[in-house]
Structure formats: structure tokens, C-alpha cells
Amino acid sequence: MYNSERLTDEKNFVPTGAEKLSLYLLTEILKEISDSSESILLQKLLLGGHYWAINSEFTGIFHNHVDNPKSAQQVINILDMWYIIENSYRKFSTQDKKMIEDHFKGNFRKEFMGFSGNDETEHLGIARIFIDDLNKFGYFKGRNLNSHFPTLSENLAIYSKFKEIRPHLADRDLELSEFIELEHNPIILVHILRR
Incomplete structure (x- = not known):
């Protein structure tokens, strides 16, 4: 089941200009060294300003859990x-x-x-x-x-x-x-x- 609350979460990923540049360059490097569809998707979402989709797609990165x-x-x-x-x-x-x-x-x-x-x-x-x-x-x-x-x-x-x-x-x-x-x-x- 899809969690639509993730789309409006205040903690959504919104990169700064420097983070956008870093991520773009990293996805370019990944495209050169591997066949990673994730790097292509990440670059597409990043360039299109679809940050909500980054948060939704990469839930393993964007969570609030910290071990006690x-x-x-x-x-x-x-x-x-x-x-x-x-x-x-x-x-x-x-x-x-x-x-x-x-x-x-x-x-x-x-x-x-x-x-x-x-x-x-x-x-x-x-x-x-x-x-x-x-x-x-x-x-x-x-x-x-x-x-x-x-x-x-x-x-x-x-x-x-x-x-x-x-x-x-x-x-x-x-x-x-x-x-x-x-x-x-x-x-x-x-x-x-x-x-």
C-alpha cells in the first residue's frame, strides 16, 4: 500500500543548490561506471524538481528512525x-x-x-x-x-x-x-x- 502522507511530510527532502550539484555529479559518475537505473531515476527527479518523489522512492534513506x-x-x-x-x-x-x-x-x-x-x-x-x-x-x-x-x-x-x-x-x-x-x-x- 502506498503511503500518501509521505508526500506532504514536513521532513521531505529539499536539496540546497550545492546538494543538487553534488547529487547531479554523483549520478553522472554512477551512470558512467554502472548500469544503475536508480541513478538515472534520481537524476530525472532531481532535474525536474520532483523532490517529493525522491523522498517517496528512496524511503530507506529518508526515514526518521534512529536506534535508541x-x-x-x-x-x-x-x-x-x-x-x-x-x-x-x-x-x-x-x-x-x-x-x-x-x-x-x-x-x-x-x-x-x-x-x-x-x-x-x-x-x-x-x-x-x-x-x-x-x-x-x-x-x-x-x-x-x-x-x-x-x-x-x-x-x-x-x-x-x-x-x-x-x-x-x-x-x-x-x-x-x-x-x-x-x-x-x-x-x-x-x-x-x-x-
């Missing part, structure tokens, strides 16, 4: 936490893993599931930037980070306990009792049992 720094910090905390949880679980003995299975009757998480692509798009986008573009948290690279259901409140509930022990984990993994304590949270168990 709080969301970015939450993603960093959650990725750090899950790296430690997964790494610790992987190193537990078979006997310890069996104890965890028995304790939770299989209803626990041992892997980071990502964020909801529908409900937590900002967090999902930030995680992808950290992992795929900034090469941080490479441990998660290649995973599908779209959980297809909300996970943020669950992750923040786990993190509320994790942050208390995080300073003590500089040179060690989680102990079995700490792992169980992190996972043994009524909010977390409700989310897990709903799946």
Missing part, C-alpha cells in the same frame, strides 16, 4: 550474557547437563534465540549490526537471529540476575548452581512453557 542507545546497550548485555551462558553450558559435564535436564524437565534455554522480527525489530537490527557488520560477538555469526516471537522481556529478566554475577566471570565460566539460578526465574519459565 538504551536498546543498543541492552543488546550488548544480552549478547555478552548468552555467549557466557552457551559457552558455560557447552563445558558442563554430561552428568551436569543431565542434572539440568532433570531439574527443569527439559524446559530451559541453552541457546540465544535472537529477537522477534515483528515485535523487536530495533533490537534485532542492532544485533545484526554488531554481529554481521561490526564483527563483534562473532560467536553468533551465521545464526538466524529472528526468534519469530518476543524474547526481550525474558532476556532482560535473565540479565537482571546475570548482571550481579557478571563482574565475577572475567576469568571463569558459570558454575552449575549459577546456571540453574539464572534459568530458575518464574517469568522465564512462563515464557518457556508457552512455546
Whole structure:
């Protein structure tokens, strides 16, 4: 569906004279080095004064979204936490893993599931930037980070306990009792049992 409100948005792109010249020269360069139909269209819209159409056509450039720094910090905390949880679980003995299975009757998480692509798009986008573009948290690279259901409140509930022990984990993994304590949270168990 076409959003006609975009045509009258006060934040429409209206270039200055210098911006028009710069854009025109850039589109000329693009036409020389590639077969880009976008550069031809941009030049046509620019020369015709159809700035509203530039705003409408290139919506990926002209939007008002800016990531919330709080969301970015939450993603960093959650990725750090899950790296430690997964790494610790992987190193537990078979006997310890069996104890965890028995304790939770299989209803626990041992892997980071990502964020909801529908409900937590900002967090999902930030995680992808950290992992795929900034090469941080490479441990998660290649995973599908779209959980297809909300996970943020669950992750923040786990993190509320994790942050208390995080300073003590500089040179060690989680102990079995700490792992169980992190996972043994009524909010977390409700989310897990709903799946």
C-alpha cells in the first residue's frame, strides 16, 4: 500500500543548490561506471524538481528512525550474557547437563534465540549490526537471529540476575548452581512453557 502522507511530510527532502550539484555529479559518475537505473531515476527527479518523489522512492534513506542507545546497550548485555551462558553450558559435564535436564524437565534455554522480527525489530537490527557488520560477538555469526516471537522481556529478566554475577566471570565460566539460578526465574519459565 502506498503511503500518501509521505508526500506532504514536513521532513521531505529539499536539496540546497550545492546538494543538487553534488547529487547531479554523483549520478553522472554512477551512470558512467554502472548500469544503475536508480541513478538515472534520481537524476530525472532531481532535474525536474520532483523532490517529493525522491523522498517517496528512496524511503530507506529518508526515514526518521534512529536506534535508541538504551536498546543498543541492552543488546550488548544480552549478547555478552548468552555467549557466557552457551559457552558455560557447552563445558558442563554430561552428568551436569543431565542434572539440568532433570531439574527443569527439559524446559530451559541453552541457546540465544535472537529477537522477534515483528515485535523487536530495533533490537534485532542492532544485533545484526554488531554481529554481521561490526564483527563483534562473532560467536553468533551465521545464526538466524529472528526468534519469530518476543524474547526481550525474558532476556532482560535473565540479565537482571546475570548482571550481579557478571563482574565475577572475567576469568571463569558459570558454575552449575549459577546456571540453574539464572534459568530458575518464574517469568522465564512462563515464557518457556508457552512455546
